[in-house]
Amino acid sequence: MTVAPTADPVAEDWHRFAALDTLTNHWDRPGWTPGRRSYHWMLTFEDAAELCDLAARCQARLHLPVLDPVPADGLHLTLQRLAFADETTTIEVEKAVNETRQQLSDVQTFALTVGPLAGSSGAVRFSVVPWEPVIDLRNRIINATAATLGPAAAIAKPHGFRPHVGIAYCNSPTDARPIIQAVEALRELPRAGVLIKAVALVELRREGRTYRWETVTRLPLADLPLAPPRR
Known part of the structure; x- marks a missing residue:
């Protein structure tokens, strides 16, 4: 399930986060x-x-x-899980990579704007715009x-997909209000522009309370002239 873009996904991200009473253990x-x-x-950065x-x-x-x-080298935008490693084979992964390469063959390099800060029930995260090229990918x-x-x-997330970049994960149930207030004070910081030139398939693992990965393959996008990121 993909959530359809709204007129202002940045504002909606904030309103959804600001309405939370508690945060859960991510x-x-x-x-x-x-x-x-x-x-x-x-998408990695x-x-x-x-x-x-x-x-x-x-x-x-x-x-x-x-x-x-x-950590800085752990910032990412998750697009979709392929499979748990113990539920697939190397041959199946290779087939999926080859098919994905074909599917992405005409996708152009594109720009994203990351920010301002918002969150979800289990994380503090940046909003990302525009949604359209990310959803297409x-x-x-x-x-x-x-x-x-x-x-x-290929079943999508039941709660919907909202493009975002997480910067912190909640490690226990807690009152949301102090975190929402702290995040609100940071929403006026300048946003960051990023260029998306490739899509990565990674083998993801947990090390303590951090995600780490090994890159299996990186599929480059078409290198065409870019418009500046939307601010």
Whole structure:
């Protein structure tokens, strides 16, 4: 399920977060047993200095025991899980990668604006605009996954997909109000522009209360002239 873009997804992200009474433990998620790994399609930000600087500024002001900051080399935008590693094979992954490469063959490099800060029930995260190119990427990945691993493997998130970049995960149930107030004070910081030149398939793992990954493959997008990111 993909949430249809609204007239102002940034404002909606904030209103949804500001209405929360409590935050939940992000790490208490079904399927993630100790040592398990998962293949995910992501946008990663290895060369996005502006984004890393913005995240660090926000994290420094949100230094709370209940929040686990995302390291600079762990910033990402998750598009779609392919499969848990123990539920697929190398051959199936290769087929999915090849089909995804075909699906993305005509997708152009595009620009995103990251920010301002908002959140969800289990994380503090940046809004991302525009949604359209991200949703298009994700839909193509879902189609490729369904074509190779079957429709059941391509089931989307039941609560909907809202493009975002997380900077901290909540590690226990807590009152949302102090965190919402702290986040609100950071929403006027300048937003960060990023260029999306490739899509990565990663083998994701947990190390304590941090996500880490190994990159399986990176599929480059068409290198065409870009419009500046929307501010």
